[in-house]
Amino acid sequence: MKPKGDQERYGIVAQGFHWLTLGLVAAMFAIAWYMTGLPLGPEKVKVYNLHKSIGVVIFTITLLRLAWRQLSPPPPSGMNGLERFAARASHVLLYLLLLLQPSVGILHSWTANFPVVVFGLFTIPSLMAPSEALKKIFAAIHYWQSWTILGLVALHASAALRHHFLLRNDVLQRMLPIVPRRRRTR
């Protein structure tokens, strides 16, 4: 497997970013749903800090991933018309949400007057004054954005599985570290 992709498939680095992101985003939902139900106390603070830290990692690797994408562009899409537009639009939205969701989480923490401590190593200095009104707005955005991410990922994964199992082309295989066996046409 080459680090950079080619005309046929994503390279191993882009694939690594993609599947690592899936793992981290899944962990974020599990942690989030667990932490919000915890009673106030040191355990809650610990788990919130873990959620925030992994969120900062997701933001950082998304920036690195977008930079890498400039050096190693994705293989050309073989899809046409509406399908190609839908695939591109959903990828742009997913990238946007991977940056927006952590950003809004940070704004929420700042305005709620809670520090953003990353793995106990350093604190992201707050750039906003505490505000009850803004805190509520950011919490609501964070909440609704999380459901948007879930919905979009469900659509995105179903589309990939449809290509693989129903249309029987190589769309899923080119994001996997195995030799494509199928036609490139979609």
Ligand code: HEM
């Ligand atoms: C891609 C990254 C992230 C995802 C997918 C995500 C997802 C979630 C979800 C699903 C919830 C539960 C919402 C609810 O049921 O009320 C939540 C809550 C929360 N998240 Fe995140 N989050 C991310 C990043 C961050 C970051 C970077 C921070 C802060 C630095 C953060 C701070 C919070 C806080 C403080 C809550 C609790 C909100 C409340 O109690 O109302 N999140 N997050």
Ligand code: HEM
């Ligand atoms: C089971 C879950 C998933 C499957 C089966 C899957 C599958 C795929 C496949 C096959 C591609 C390549 C599409 C193409 O060549 O046109 C792709 C691209 C992409 N996926 Fe996923 N994915 C999953 C989860 C996720 C998650 C959780 C995210 C982010 C939240 C995500 C974000 C993206 C993005 C942004 C691209 C575009 C990559 C680029 O061209 O730069 N995926 N995915």
